[in-house]
Amino acid sequence: MTAQDTIRARARELLESGEVASFVGWEAGRFANQTTPLIISDPADADKLVFNEYCVNTLAKYVRDLVPRGKVGLVVRGCDSRGIVRLIVDQVIKREDVYLIGVGCPGVIDRKSGEPLKKCTECRHNNPVICDEMAGDEVAKDAPADRFAEVREVELMAQPERSRYFESIYAKCIRCYACRDVCPCCTCRECFVDARRENWVGKQNNVAENRFYGxxxxxxxxxxxxxxxxxxxxxxxxxxxxxxxxxxxQDLNDLFGEFESSMSLDEGPEPLITYDLADREEFM
Ligand code: SF4
Ligand code: SF4
Ligand code: SF4
Structure with a gap:
């Protein structure tokens, strides 16, 4: 039985039994090398679910708006499961609001280039960090690419060059907020950029305002x-x-020791919201 077969079978059972009110996975897209997220509530739709190397979207963010309608079933790889941990730790949802079917993930492919997606070559956690059951075995993977290599490249730039580099980035931003909307950490009911308050944050699309947003x-x-x-x-x-x-x-790792967010429901308070007399403070 493939992981996809197990996902379909379990989604159907969970919906039929009433254990979950909805189930989130992926369905085939218009083209063979494409999928889109799928939310179902009818057990008859379970056979639409797919799991393959083109399942590029992470799924955790969809859960937030489904939970008020009942418990949600969800397929989780490493990234999806860490998104769920994030939502639980941030008290957006409760652990009992979700039923998690885990899958090991060897990485997904960019349908345009046919190459592995960059996020996957840098991925350090291909297997779920939490789940209720697994559909198939965990995967082993080669050591991921150095995730701080790009940061060091920018750090090595001279200050004027670095300034021009960031200016060129923010000049291109169109303030579509797709980066915010997809992010499992961006769960404020009212985002600071949407707030209507005089002299709060500019809505203009220019380098200064785009940089402020970013x-x-x-x-x-x-x-x-x-x-x-x-x-x-x-x-x-x-x-x-x-x-x-x-x-x-990288700075958090440097200042406070090895740190990765959302690896466990028991993780302590985040370093930026805690204070310790032993904290480094060379800038003072
Ligand atoms: S390789 Fe990692 S980042 Fe890429 S889809 Fe799989 S779990 Fe997510
Ligand atoms: S940085 Fe965010 S807001 Fe700007 S263009 Fe990219 S996705 Fe849109
Ligand atoms: S900012 Fe949000 S969407 Fe981007 S990598 Fe971090 S958690 Fe994912």
């Missing part, structure tokens, strides 16, 4: 980012958003 978002999610790479994948302007996310993560 940098504020990076600091909002700083020590909670699960490194799923979805923000960078969905950006229609192909902006290298993971460089900024990983700069914060």
């Amino acid at each position: 940098l504020t978002r990076v600091m909002h999610i700083g020590d909670r980012c699960i490194e799923c790479g979805e923000c960078e994948r969905v950006c229609p302007m192909d902006l290298p958003l993971m460089k900024l996310n990983r700069k914060v993560i």
Whole structure:
């Protein structure tokens, strides 16, 4: 039995028994090398579910809006499961709101290039960090690419060059907010950029305002980012958003020791919201 067969069978059983009100996975897209997320509530639709190397979307974010209608079943790989941990730790959902069918994931493929997606070559957790049952075996994987290599490249730039580099990035941003909408850490009911408050945040599409948006978002999610790479994948302007996310993560590792967000439901408070007298403070 393949993982896809198991996912279909279990989704059908969970919906038929009433254990879950809806189930989230992927369905085949219009083309053979494409899938889209699928949300079903009718057991008869379970056979539409697929699991293959083109399941590029992570699924955790869809859960937030489904939970008020009842328990949600969900397929989780490493990245999806860390997104779920994030939502639970941030008290957006409860553990009992979801039933998780885990799958080991060797990585997914960019349908345009036919190459592995960058987020997957850098992935450090291919298997779910939490689940209720597994559909198939866990996968072993080669050592991932160095996730801080791009950060070091930017750090090596001279300051004026670095400034021009970031200016060129923010000049291209179109403020579509796809990076925010896909992110499992961005769960504020009212995002700071949507707030209507005088002199709060500009809505203009220019370098200064775009930079303000980008940098504020990076600091909002700083020590909670699960490194799923979805923000960078969905950006229609192909902006290298993971460089900024990983700069914060690299600094967190440097300042507070080895740290990865959302690996367990028991993880302690995030480093940026705790204070310790032993904290380094060379800047003071
Ligand atoms: S980020 Fe990791 S778990 Fe997620 S799809 Fe890529 S390889 Fe699989
Ligand atoms: S997805 Fe890209 S273009 Fe859209 S707001 Fe985010 S950074 Fe800007
Ligand atoms: S990698 Fe991007 S989408 Fe994923 S958690 Fe971090 S900021 Fe959000």
